[in-house]
Amino acid sequence: MTDVTAMTATQIAGLVATGAASAVEVTQAHLDRIAAVDGRVNAFLHVDTEGALAAARDVDARRAAGAELGPLAGVPVAVKDVLTTKGVPTTVGSKILEGWRPPYDSTIVQRLRAAGTVMLGKTNMDEFAMGSSTEYSAYGPSRNPWDTDRIPGGSGGGSAAALAAYEAPLAIGSDTGGSIRQPGAVTGTVGAKPTYGGTSRYGLVAFSSSLDTPGPCARTVLDAALLHAAIGGHDPRDSTSIPAPVPDVVAAAKLGATGDLSGVRLGIVTEFGGEGAEPGVTAAFNEAVDTLTKLGAEIVEISCPHFRYALPAYYLIAPSECSSNLARFDGVRFGLRTGDDGNRSLEEVMSLTREAGFGPEVKRRIMLGTYALSSGYYDAYYGQAQKVRTLITRDFTAAFERVDALISPTTPFVAFPLGARTSDPYQMYLADLFTIPSNLYGGPGISVPCGLSEGLPVGLQVMAPTMADDRMYRVAAALESAVGTLTPPTM
Amino acid sequence: MTTTLPAYDEVVARYEPVIGLETHVELGTNTKMWCGCPTDFGGEPNTRVCPVCLGLPGSLPVANSAAIEATIRIGLALNCSIAQWCRFARKNYFYPDMPKNFQISQYDEPLCFDGYLDVEVDGELVRIGIERVHLEEDTGKTLHVGGATGRIHGATESLVDYNRAGIPLVEIVTKPIPGTGALAPEVARAYVTELRDVIRSLGVSDVRMEEGSLRCDVNTSLNLPGEEWGTRTETKNVNSLRSVERAVRSEMLRQASVLEAGGRITQETRHFHEDTGDTTPGRSKETATDYRYFPEPDLVPIAPDPAWVAELKAALPELPRLHRRRLQQAWGLSDADMQSVLNAGAVELIEQTVAAGASPAAARKWWLGELSRRANETGVELADIGATPAQVAELQGLVDAGKLNDKLARTVLEGVVAGEGSPTEIMTNRNLEVVSDTGALTAAVDEAIAANPAIADKVRSGKVAAAGALVGAVMKTTRGQADAQTVRTLILDRLNAQS
Numbered sequence: 001m002t003d004v005t006a007m008t009a010t011q012i013a014g015l016v017a018t019g020a021a022s023a024v025e026v027t028q029a030h031l032d033r034i035a036a037v038d039g040r041v042n043a044f045l046h047v048d049t050e051g052a053l054a055a056a057r058d059v060d061a062r063r064a065a066g067a068e069l070g071p072l073a074g075v076p077v078a079v080k081d082v083l084t085t086k087g088v089p090t091t092v093g094s095k096i097l098e099g100w101r102p103p104y105d106s107t108i109v110q111r112l113r114a115a116g117t118v119m120l121g122k123t124n125m126d127e128f129a130m131g132s133s134t135e136y137s138a139y140g141p142s143r144n145p146w147d148t149d150r151i152p153g154g155s156g157g158g159s160a161a162a163l164a165a166y167e168a169p170l171a172i173g174s175d176t177g178g179s180i181r182q183p184g185a186v187t188g189t190v191g192a193k194p195t196y197g198g199t200s201r202y203g204l205v206a207f208s209s210s211l212d213t214p215g216p217c218a219r220t221v222l223d224a225a226l227l228h229a230a231i232g233g234h235d236p237r238d239s240t241s242i243p244a245p246v247p248d249v250v251a252a253a254k255l256g257a258t259g260d261l262s263g264v265r266l267g268i269v270t271e272f273g274g275e276g277a278e279p280g281v282t283a284a285f286n287e288a289v290d291t292l293t294k295l296g297a298e299i300v301e302i303s304c305p306h307f308r309y310a311l312p313a314y315y316l317i318a319p320s321e322c323s324s325n326l327a328r329f330d331g332v333r334f335g336l337r338t339g340d341d342g343n344r345s346l347e348e349v350m351s352l353t354r355e356a357g358f359g360p361e362v363k364r365r366i367m368l369g370t371y372a373l374s375s376g377y378y379d380a381y382y383g384q385a386q387k388v389r390t391l392i393t394r395d396f397t398a399a400f401e402r403v404d405a406l407i408s409p410t411t412p413f414v415a416f417p418l419g420a421r422t423s424d425p426y427q428m429y430l431a432d433l434f435t436i437p438s439n440l441y442g443g444p445g446i447s448v449p450c451g452l453s454e455g456l457p458v459g460l461q462v463m464a465p466t467m468a469d470d471r472m473y474r475v476a477a478a479l480e481s482a483v484g485t486l487t488p489p490t491m
Numbered sequence: 492m493t494t495t496l497p498a499y500d501e502v503v504a505r506y507e508p509v510i511g512l513e514t515h516v517e518l519g520t521n522t523k524m525w526c527g528c529p530t531d532f533g534g535e536p537n538t539r540v541c542p543v544c545l546g547l548p549g550s551l552p553v554a555n556s557a558a559i560e561a562t563i564r565i566g567l568a569l570n571c572s573i574a575q576w577c578r579f580a581r582k583n584y585f586y587p588d589m590p591k592n593f594q595i596s597q598y599d600e601p602l603c604f605d606g607y608l609d610v611e612v613d614g615e616l617v618r619i620g621i622e623r624v625h626l627e628e629d630t631g632k633t634l635h636v637g638g639a640t641g642r643i644h645g646a647t648e649s650l651v652d653y654n655r656a657g658i659p660l661v662e663i664v665t666k667p668i669p670g671t672g673a674l675a676p677e678v679a680r681a682y683v684t685e686l687r688d689v690i691r692s693l694g695v696s697d698v699r700m701e702e703g704s705l706r707c708d709v710n711t712s713l714n715l716p717g718e719e720w721g722t723r724t725e726t727k728n729v730n731s732l733r734s735v736e737r738a739v740r741s742e743m744l745r746q747a748s749v750l751e752a753g754g755r756i757t758q759e760t761r762h763f764h765e766d767t768g769d770t771t772p773g774r775s776k777e778t779a780t781d782y783r784y785f786p787e788p789d790l791v792p793i794a795p796d797p798a799w800v801a802e803l804k805a806a807l808p809e810l811p812r813l814h815r816r817r818l819q820q821a822w823g824l825s826d827a828d829m830q831s832v833l834n835a836g837a838v839e840l841i842e843q844t845v846a847a848g849a850s851p852a853a854a855r856k857w858w859l860g861e862l863s864r865r866a867n868e869t870g871v872e873l874a875d876i877g878a879t880p881a882q883v884a885e886l887q888g889l890v891d892a893g894k895l896n897d898k899l900a901r902t903v904l905e906g907v908v909a910g911e912g913s914p915t916e917i918m919t920n921r922n923l924e925v926v927s928d929t930g931a932l933t934a935a936v937d938e939a940i941a942a943n944p945a946i947a948d949k950v951r952s953g954k955v956a957a958a959g960a961l962v963g964a965v966m967k968t969t970r971g972q973a974d975a976q977t978v979r980t981l982i983l984d985r986l987n988a989q990s
Contacts, residue, residue, distance in 0.1 A: 083549070084547075084548065084549040090548070090549075092548070097548065100548075102542075102547065102548070102549070103542065103547070104542045104547070104549075104550075106549055201551060202549070202550070202551050203549040203550070204549055205548040205549045206548075206549070206789075208788075209788035209789050210788040236553065237551060237553060238551050238553075239551065239552065239553050239554065239789060239790050239791050240788075240789065240790075240791060320785060321785075321788055323583075323783075324581050324583050324593050324783070324785070327583060327585065327591065327592030327593055328546045328548070328590065328591045328592050329548075330585065330587075330592060332587045332651070333545060333546070333547075333590065334547065334548070346587060346649065347585075350585060370783065373583075373783035373784075373785055374781055374783060375781045375783070378783075378785070382785060
């Protein structure tokens with residue numbers, strides 16, 4: 001048997017379904033791979049060896065009993081530590097939840113279990129999903145398998161690095177401003193942010209409720225689509241979940257893989273040009289645009305005048321919501337409690353707990369958001385940002401009257417060296433310049449590898465209208481069929 | 492500060508009070524506001540909880556549609572406009588009994604707004620403006636252990652019970668109520684009473700102040716005639732109808748004494764003390780928290796279908812005030828008599844007793860007489876006395892059928908209250924039925940005549956009034972179970988005397 005860790009999820013599922021490999025063998029191979037390389041990658045915060053093997057045995061038993069298995073049965077998956085897992089530690093990359101074992105599964109994890117996937121463990125992330133490099137994780141940064149001195153993106157760098165290091169064929173991320181797509185781009189993997197409300201947030205530890213979107217990460221577009229189909233769809237426990245079926249993303253990925261984009265109109269956003277992206281990224285993107293044209297797509301330039309205000313609006317809305325969402329971490333009911341010596345007041349213990357438990361970026365955003373929501377400032381900051389959000393949504397709506405999807409580089413720069421941007425928050429925030437608009441709008445976006453710049457992966461982003469997630473999979477799969485998947489150097 | 496309070500008459504002669512009331516009502520929905528946990532009162536601490544009402548990381552609220560419907564019905568009963576589109580909002584502040592450290596409430600977009608409630612005070616209608624009716628979630632309860640008073644001050648530890656956290660809570664806020672003068676305390680009480688009755692008539696809450704399912708904050712200010720309204724205080728911990736009245740009165744007296752001494756009123760929260768009947772200062776509003784309200788992003792807006800709201804409006808029950816008016820007429824009661832029925836809390840009991848077959852007069856007699864007396868003696872609410880309207884109607888039926896006389900009926904009623912069973916069962920088991928078997932009665936009569944020959948002679952000689960002694964003797968031997976009128980007739984027949 002060839003090394004299963006090098007296979008796609010689709011291939012692994014085929015092996016398990018035919019009995020060519022057992023789910024336990026597949027799982028053990030990935031656990032072995034994690035043991036071999038994760039010391040250098042630090043993709044995982046927790047490896048659930050026992051739970052993974054038990055799940056794998058269950059799949060094998062069901063197959064032996066003749067049960068019908070789903071298209072991802074027996075396929076290992078790595079889950080970003082932002083999703084609750086019953087009895088399995090969930091830290092959100094923060095000291096404040098160190099040791100917390102949730103009493104319940106998130107909807108995404110429930111659906112992963114129901115699909116017969118095997119959860120290997122929980123992946124590293126910037127604390128509370130705030131960051132673009134995993135350097136804000138309280139448990140040390142993850143490293144990019146392409147160059148372990150470089151960042152794997154963030155916040156979901158752990159999930160992307162696990163894919164690129166062949167520790168898992170599938171992973172779950174969450175995307176608030178680009179946390180699935182940007183790590184996908186800089187690790188040469190595929191990451192999709194579904195339509196907001198298309199995947200359930202129940203059990204996703206909230207950063208910014210109106211933006212957070214869990215989604216699939218994989219090494220191929222088809223694998224991402226299969227994972228998307230498995231986790232997506234209406235959840236009555238999430239009020240913002242859309243009560244409609246998931247668009248047929250798997251069929252769209254298969255259609256795109258034929259390499260035919262004739263009749264598809266793609267828009268390039270004028271405002272993303274200029275000095276936004278570094279030259280190597282722009283070059284790789286332009287080459288991909290030529291490829292898309294050759295595949296039959298019509299390319300037009302489109303102005304989205306309000307996109308330039310997306311970053312500032314995002315950095316008011318997301319911190320505002322986070323300042324409220326993170327209030328519950330006070331040491332009273334779960335997680336860290338500091339300074340409870342029997343003499344200190346409740347207020348002191350709460351303050352000491354939050355002081356000790358939250359890292360600097362989280363504190364910065366809590367303070368930003370608290371300020372933006374304050375009486376007398378609300379209208380000027382939060383209120384104004386909401387108006388910008390409406391205008392950006394109108395830009396998207398107008399654009400999608402002319403084109404089927406928008407394309408851009410996923411992120412302005414390739415994987416940067418560890419430490420290069422931590423001293424200047426704004427330089428870090430720029431990583432999400434091209435991904436944030438679709439979070440504010442709520443529409444789906446996907447990052448697919450489109451080439452290399454200085455030997456490092458570059459991603460192309462496809463943005464589609466809300467609930468038209470299938471369109472972006474078609475375009476991404478077509479590009480993938482022409483460019484091929486990117487294979488990182490063997491570690 | 493010890494001051495001599497001025498006389499109430501002097502206060503209201505000099506100052507004009509403005510009052511306002513904020514009332515919280517816990518809805519009697521089966522489940523909590525955002526999750527499926529049960530809402531029953533009490534229970535072992537922290538047993539009626541789940542990730543959602545504990546605010547665990549990752550959990551999300553889903554609005555209880557029954558609570559939204561109940562709130563709209565309250566709003567409609569209070570003549571409010573119903574929002575066509577509104578949102579929940581987060582009210583952010585840290586407190587350990589609030590699991591998320593924010594309360595999901597409503598801010599500038601209440602579900603119901605701009606209504607009124609008419610209440611009767613001294614036979615006059617007073618229209619109380621309703622500013623808003625909105626829906627929010629209740630908090631948990633904090634128990635401070637080790638302190639002298641159960642307050643946080645001096646406590647060695649605090650325990651939190653989240654069973655109550657997330658129970659749907661409706662907040663009803665009046666507009667400021669000026670112009671009530673000396674009647675302000677009574678108006679406040681009448682409003683809360685009427686509000687309670689309206690909500691109870693809707694069947695959306697049990698509105699029990701003693702269990703906290705109806706809680707009231709009272710705002711009070713004083714001003715000199717012709718001047719602007721004064722600084723108001725907000726009195727909390729007002730836990731009974733009587734306390735509502737006392738709290739307003741006490742606060743009017745206190746504020747007047749401060750103003751008379753040349754002081755100024757501090758805008759603050761004050762706590763009412765049931766035992767002393769006065770208020771003490773709580774937290775000062777001058778350092779008020781900034782709640783940083785913003786629209787709740789985890790919930791979608793509420794947009795009630797106007798046609799559905801119209802249906803709810805059409806299906807509202809009769810207002811308690813109008814209902815009472817109709818009953819008063821049906822029962823043929825004077826205003827004073829109706830007032831005594833109201834004061835006894837007996838309206839519904841009498842109504843249900845009449846519905847079960849008793850005459851209004853008989854129903855009123857039992858509930859306001861024997862049963863009210865027992866309720867007063869034992870200190871329980873009349874409704875909780877242990878006798879049901881159906882049982883009282885059954886009892887009266889036995890009296891009407893001649894099976895029980897008044898005295899026996901009272902004995903049977905004691906058995907009912909003691910939980911011995913239905914009136915018929917008690918009558919049979921305790922052998923209390925009126926002796927109507929004339930054979931047995933005739934024997935008892937003959938016995939009495941034989942034992943009292945002198946009296947019998949008097950009766951025979953025409954002194955009919957003397958028969959009373961013989962009746963008494965017969966009643967004694969039959970242990971009161973004979974019908975006195977029947978006994979008398981039998982005696983006179985036996986002695987050939989005319990009645």
